[in-house]
Amino acid sequence: MLHDVYTTIETAIKETSGTADALLTDGGEHADFASTVAFALAKQKKQAPVKIAQDLVADLRKRPELSGMTIEAKGPYINFIFGNAYVSEVLKAAVQPGYGNLEKKTTRVVLEHTSANPNGPLHVGHIRNSIIGDTLARAFRKAGYPLEVQYYVNDMGRQIAIVVWGFDNLDSAQQTGEKEDAHIARIYIAANREIEKDEGITQQVNTLMQLVENGDPATVKKFRNEVSRCLDGFRVTMKDLNVAHDRFVWESDFIRNGDTERIINKLKGMPQAHEDETLYLDLSEFGFENKYVIRRSDGTSVYAARDLAFHAWKGANFDRIIDVLGADHKLIGAQLQCTMKILGEKVPEIVYFEFVSLPEGSMSTRAGKFVSADDLITEIRKRAFDEVTARRPELDEESRKAIAQSVGLAAIRYDIVKVSPEKNTIFDWKEALDFERQSGPYIQYAHARACSILEKAGEFAECYDMETEQEIILAKQIAKFPRVIEKVVTELRPHILATYARELADTFNTFYHFEPVLKSEGKIRDRRLTLVKAVQNTIKESLETLGIDAIRSM
RNA sequence: GGGCCUGUGGCUUAGCCUGGACAUAGCGCCGGGCUUCUAACCCGGAUGUCGGGGGUUCAAAUCCCCCCAGGCCCGCCA
Numbered sequence: 117m118l119h120d121v122y123t124t125i126e127t128a129i130k131e132t133s134g135t136a137d138a139l140l141t142d143g144g145e146h147a148d149f150a151s152t153v154a155f156a157l158a159k160q161k162k163q164a165p166v167k168i169a170q171d172l173v174a175d176l177r178k179r180p181e182l183s184g185m186t187i188e189a190k191g192p193y194i195n196f197i198f199g200n201a202y203v204s205e206v207l208k209a210a211v212q213p214g215y216g217n218l219e220k221k222t223t224r225v226v227l228e229h230t231s232a233n234p235n236g237p238l239h240v241g242h243i244r245n246s247i248i249g250d251t252l253a254r255a256f257r258k259a260g261y262p263l264e265v266q267y268y269v270n271d272m273g274r275q276i277a278i279v280v281w282g283f284d285n286l287d288s289a290q291q292t293g294e295k296e297d298a299h300i301a302r303i304y305i306a307a308n309r310e311i312e313k314d315e316g317i318t319q320q321v322n323t324l325m326q327l328v329e330n331g332d333p334a335t336v337k338k339f340r341n342e343v344s345r346c347l348d349g350f351r352v353t354m355k356d357l358n359v360a361h362d363r364f365v366w367e368s369d370f371i372r373n374g375d376t377e378r379i380i381n382k383l384k385g386m387p388q389a390h391e392d393e394t395l396y397l398d399l400s401e402f403g404f405e406n407k408y409v410i411r412r413s414d415g416t417s418v419y420a421a422r423d424l425a426f427h428a429w430k431g432a433n434f435d436r437i438i439d440v441l442g443a444d445h446k447l448i449g450a451q452l453q454c455t456m457k458i459l460g461e462k463v464p465e466i467v468y469f470e471f472v473s474l475p476e477g478s479m480s481t482r483a484g485k486f487v488s489a490d491d492l493i494t495e496i497r498k499r500a501f502d503e504v505t506a507r508r509p510e511l512d513e514e515s516r517k518a519i520a521q522s523v524g525l526a527a528i529r530y531d532i533v534k535v536s537p538e539k540n541t542i543f544d545w546k547e548a549l550d551f552e553r554q555s556g557p558y559i560q561y562a563h564a565r566a567c568s569i570l571e572k573a574g575e576f577a578e579c580y581d582m583e584t585e586q587e588i589i590l591a592k593q594i595a596k597f598p599r600v601i602e603k604v605v606t607e608l609r610p611h612i613l614a615t616y617a618r619e620l621a622d623t624f625n626t627f628y629h630f631e632p633v634l635k636s637e638g639k640i641r642d643r644r645l646t647l648v649k650a651v652q653n654t655i656k657e658s659l660e661t662l663g664i665d666a667i668r669s670m
Numbered sequence: 671g672g673g674c675c676u677g678u679g680g681c682u683u684a685g686c687c688u689g690g691a692c693a694u695a696g697c698g699c700c701g702g703g704c705u706u707c708u709a710a711c712c713c714g715g716a717u718g719u720c721g722g723g724g725g726u727u728c729a730a731a732u733c734c735c736c737c738c739a740g741g742c743c744c745g746c747c748a
Contacts, residue, residue: 144691152690155728165728193691233748273748367748394746405672405744412746419748446674447743470675471742478741507710523710535683538675540741547682547697551710554683554696561710569707607687615684618695625711634707648707670710 124181125149125196132175133157147195148592154192165192203588204580206595210650211578216597216657220260226430227253229440230354230361231268234346235275236301238353239486240543241442241472241479247532247663248469249440250359251610254661259605264434267361268426271343272368273419275304277324280338281317282307295490297349300342305484329371329416336368353489358525358663367422375425376417383410383424386458402454404447423452424459431462438608440467443538467608469537475544487543496524499549500557504670522665526556529663534614554618556664562621563659566652567668569633570645579643586627587647593623594654601661610662617658624651 122140129138133153143150154169161168169189176187176194184199209215229249232242249265256263270276282288282303290299311317327335347364354360370376383389388397393413410421430437441449449466456463473479479486500520508516531548535541551557582588600616603609633644656666 139690141688141690146691150691152729155690158728191691270748275748396746403673407746409746414746416746418746423748443675443742445743445748448748450674468675473741503710507708536676539683540676541682544682550697552696553710555710557710558696561708565708565711567708572707611684615695622695626713628707629703629712632707670708 121198121202122149125151125185128176128179128182129153129172129194132179133172143195143197146190146193148198149196151194151196152192154189154194158192168192169194198592200581203582203591203595207580207582207591207646207650210594210597210654211646213653214657215650215653216258216601216661218259218598218601221262223261223436224434225256225261225263225436225438226266226434227256227263227438227440228266228268228430229253230350230359231270232350233270233273233275233481234297234300234343234350235273235279235304236346236481236486237295237297237488237490238350239479239481239488240492241486243353243357243359243489243492243528244469244472244532244537244541245440245442246354246357246359247529248467248537248610250357250663251529251533251613251661252438252440252467252604252608253360254663255601255604255610255613258601258657258661261605264362265360266430267364269343269347269364269366270419271339271366272325272328272371272422274321274325276339276343277321277328278307278311279304279342280324280335281321282310283338283342286310295349295352296345297353298488298490300346300349301481301484305482308482326414326416328368331372339368353493356493356525357489357528358665365426367426370422370425370429371417375429376421379425379428380410380417380421382459383455388458397455399451399454404451404454408451408455420448420452423448424455427452427456427464428459428461430464431456435462437462437464438467439464440469443468443470465608467537470540472541472543475542492528492548493524495545496527496549497521500524500527500551503551508670519667519670522667523551523557523560523670526560526659526664527551528556530556530559530614533610533662534618536611537609556659556662557670559617559621559655559659560664560667560670562624563652563655563666564668564670565628566624566648566655569648570652571668572634573641573645573648576645577642578646578649579639580646581643582647583643584631586631587644590623590627590647590651593620594650597654597658613658613661617655617662620651620655620658624655627651 126138126140129140129151135153135156138151139153139156140149140151154165157168158165169192173187173189173194176182184201186197188195227249230242230246232238253263253265279300286303286306288303324335328339383397384395388399390396390398394409395411396407396409399408408420409418411417427437446468453463474487497520500523501516504516504519582591600613604613631644633648636644659666
């Protein structure tokens with residue numbers, strides 16, 4: 117609906133001014149929309165921008181399609197302020213369940229995220245991938261797309277071979293109470309130490325890799341077994357984070373089913389292909405200087421070959437392919453996109469996020485230097501439980517635990533998703549455990565507050581005619597929600613939703629402190645309750661799209 | 671050496687793609703607000719060479735060029 121209004125204004129400006137671009141932008145604090153078209157016309161019309169703006173406003177006010185809207189010239193700016201009819205329309209939609217759902221689409225989307233190597237637990241860097249990916253997934257579903265979310269299981273890598281070697285050759289018993297993925301990390305770290313001491317082990321690891329590629333049943337079974345155990349651990353962590361995948365796709369399947377062989381044969385026929393000891397592509401004409409190796413001299417395939425096969429398969433089954441990958445994948449991601457394009461296959465869209473490091477430096481599973489997501493979850497639940505206990509001592513332990521779990525989840529997810537993905541971040545315990553403003557719990561609190569008012573209010577007659585400045589500001593903030601969802605899926609930037617949800621909570625809190633709801637009477641009470649219902653519903657939809665529980669009490 | 675990303679008050683951060691009205695907010699700091707709808711809150715104040723320099727433009731945090739600093743990448747690893 118906001119979109120329709122935008123188009124209407126845009127067309128009106130173009131027709132009135134005769135320009136090709138209406139230069140229409142968000143009006144910020146001044147207006148709902150504003151145009152700077154007067155600046156652009158100043159030179160050609162040889163008139164002052166202020167005069168041009170005044171003349172245009174006079175003409176625009178005559179247009180019937182803009183009636184009900186306040187149009188004014190403020191210096192060279194032309195401001196558009198929506199009328200009450202617009203606000204009423206918005207609120208009618210915003211009180212309905214599923215507000216913000218966009219129209220159903222038929223484009224089938226496949227989204228891959230997390231896909232961490234199964235050689236140790238998910239750490240705070242991996243879950244940046246999970247949370248960006250899962251939030252995008254929720255936004256796509258809200259935007260009406262049929263979507264499948266996949267986890268690509270790298271079960272043939274050197275890391276896994278090292279894990280398998282460790283289990284075969286070291287003291288590898290699982291300790292009591294030790295989670296599967298933590299157990300695997302312990303063996304992986306120990307095995308790497310052995311490799312540093314004795315170079316001969318590398319040969320044994322290479323042998324394991326050859327055996328698995330050739331399909332040696334015993335080796336394949338060992339690899340599958342350890343990888344599965346690690347994934348079981350991941351599933352627990354991801355469930356705690358409210359992150360879900362529809363399908364786990366195993367890398368080795370693309371060897372077994374012949375897809376990798378098929379794509380290699382196809383690549384051989386390309387003009388960019390070169391075959392000496394290895395098979396590689398020369399992509400220098402596209403700006404890539406290094407060789408893009410597809411097959412080793414010993415005949416085994418490399419990761420890139422399997423990845424090409426995987427993406428060709430995705431392209432055959434879906435209309436749009438999106439991958440969420442760490443910034444370290446930028447080069448190979450670009451090479452993959454380039455190669456898919458040359459092959460005439462669908463080109464994946466890739467969302468990159470920069471690294472999360474620790475105050476003491478980069479994280480490394482191999483070196484055992486990382487903060488695991490499980491540790492973070494445990495700590496944050498403890499901290500949240502203490503907080504709930506201090507604030508709500510009257511609640512029984514079970515209720516406090518449930519709230520703490522939701523609050524902890526909110527704190528983690530929001531803390532990660534609120535930052536632009538291209539920003540390098542340093543994990544900070546103090547900040548992660550903060551529940552104040554610009555946090556998930558802050559937004560949950562605003563929601564719980566709205567729920568509390570509605571619960572106390574009981575029945576009321578919905579009224580959509582807002583009057584005071586605070587009411588209208590809040591209603592217009594609510595109006596932006598569907599556009600935010602649209603923007604997230606268009607730009608593939610979920611942090612936009614995080615910012616929006618916080619701003620909506622801010623606006624509601626300000627309203628709450630200035631405009632009494634339950635204490636007002638008659639029509640004023642009805643319309644404010646309607647507004648609270650709309651804001652409660654919009655915050656709820658926002659939180660759920662962020663993968664955060666919209667709890668009714670906290 | 672080359673490529674990509676980042677650099678915004680003491681700290682963290684939005685805005686940058688699509689240039690425009692006093693640069694967004696949080697933490698911290700100073701001062702206020704709970705016998706009143708949940709104070710995980712609200713209101714007010716101080717704090718900014720938008721990394722540096724050049725350029726384009728009526729107008730630059732935003733576009734272009736150069737430089738500086740940090741991160742990542744440039745493997746017959748994944």
